[in-house]
Amino acid sequence: MEIGNATLLIKFVLTGLAHLPQWKIPLFLLFMVIYLITIVGNLGLITLIWNDPHLHIPMYLFLGSLAFVDTWLSSTVTPKMLLDIFAKSKVISFSECMIQFFSFAVSATTECFLLAAMAYDRYAAICKPLLYPVIMTNKLCVRLLILSFVGGFIHALIHEGFLFRLTFCNSNVIHHFYCDVMPLLKISCSDPSLNYLMLFIFSGSIQVLPITTILVSYTLVLFSVLKQKSIKGIKKAFSTCGAHLLSVSLYYGPLLFMYVRPSSPHVNDQDMMDSVFYTVVIPVLNPIIYSLRNKQVKNSVERFLKRNT
Template identity: 45%
Template sequence: MERSNDTVTEFILLGFTTDPVMQLVLFVVFIGVYFVTLVGNMILMVLICNDSRLHTPMYFFFGNLSFLDLWYSSVYTPKILVTCISEDKSISFAGCAAQFFFSAGLAYSECYLLAAMAYDHYVAISKPLLYSQAMPIRLCAFLVAASYLGGFINSSIITKRTFTMNFCNDNIIDEFFCDLLPLVKLACGRKDGYQAVLYFVLASNVITPSVLILASYLFIITTILKIHSTPGQLKAFSTCSSHLASVALYYGSILYIYAHPRLSYSLDRDKIVSTFYTVLFPMLNPMIYSLRNKDVKEALNKLLK
């Protein structure tokens, strides 16, 4: 990547606070969250791999989501931990670009993967007897691979356009990671062309998967309404409840931050929301997909015994 600026060689991440006591408290909190994230996602992946009852398309997607969350959390948390206990708050230009590339790629991939999971739930509810034939492993693998490919292609585009802008002499990022909007705010010069790329990337990675998810759930609701028995309707809705919770939490927090991606965006925004979808959400996903899932709990009991 060719850089168009020679003045900025590193960025300063302000983080959450400059109070040493609060920094230590946050360090303990984040390392605890990171530990739970690693253990929770790894246990879920081990259960899905080892238990033959979980060798279905739905759990194949669950396992890939856990793998993605494991990687996603590892992009942010180690740097946050270092920032909390170190006086050096800097991150190199190359390090910032790498963090931005992987974080964007994984975030976009998760958007596509959640859309693929919505389609999988639709097939499971609308064609329960033909589910295995309608969702063969090749199709599942293709959807997962396409999610990663689409996510990282768009990440390459936005990363290249972001880090070839001029950043002048201002290198202070009022965040705990290299995020899109603070970086655009730091850039100087004309940004008209960048704004168009930004709208395209956000539309293709947020709006398009959102439309696919909404369409899938419209078909799911139509199918559920055709079920005459109440227990059958409740069972069908239970199949989708975990996925709905993930979609609501993930898209809700992202849209809260990026609903109006203007170049005049104020950096005085709620960092708690950013923390949620970058650090807390990967921890919550294994709980969402396991606590209310009978098959996963039985597989866990079997593993423990």
């Protein structure tokens, strides 16, 4: 079957998360609440940064972009997942499936690059504080943001293109709650060896390179902090970097487990749990993590509340 015909004929069925009927309502309510908090929290953070001139600096431009990508990532996956919990027919067309995967891949990859850029920003701010305004200008920040989004788009386009070389005739049941590349490869009746190779090379590189950047940046930050004799300076440095380190740790763990380890046909449930973590849970945690641990964000919230009371 040619792929041109497959796009007209093939429809997939998503198995989703709610295998047991008694879990449908609790899961729906839980993920609905998480999604609403995600949207309100991230869009609120973007609005706060946009409206406060004190936050128009690289650190908060990166943070606002991260909030935007988290909103995008969650909105790509969660609404369809919520609808499918109660749907009798969890059908998704081939074109809808490809669009969902492309949107997911762009946002997830862009977040990897953004986290690396944020680590470099913290390195420059702590290790070279006097040169920081010269090193990390708004112009460089915008360039890094553009490169992050372009990199996400190109990476998604590569895997999307390789998916179109496959045909799907053995099964149309995707053991997942959204269209991701690994479940699609498992049901292909074409040989997906090249896809697995490209996935390992590109996804592995895109995860390993940012992680290396982050580790090197924070190793240099650690050495710089330990040289300081001021307890106040050390606390400030760890407070500044702590939120980002926590976010990085939570995000990269499931991604590395999902896309860099060898593929196995017996880990569908574990894959879905990992996917829930970085597509649903992480986007709601990031604005909480960064806001609660950031004094300037707290001050900006106070100024905003005072202006509107």
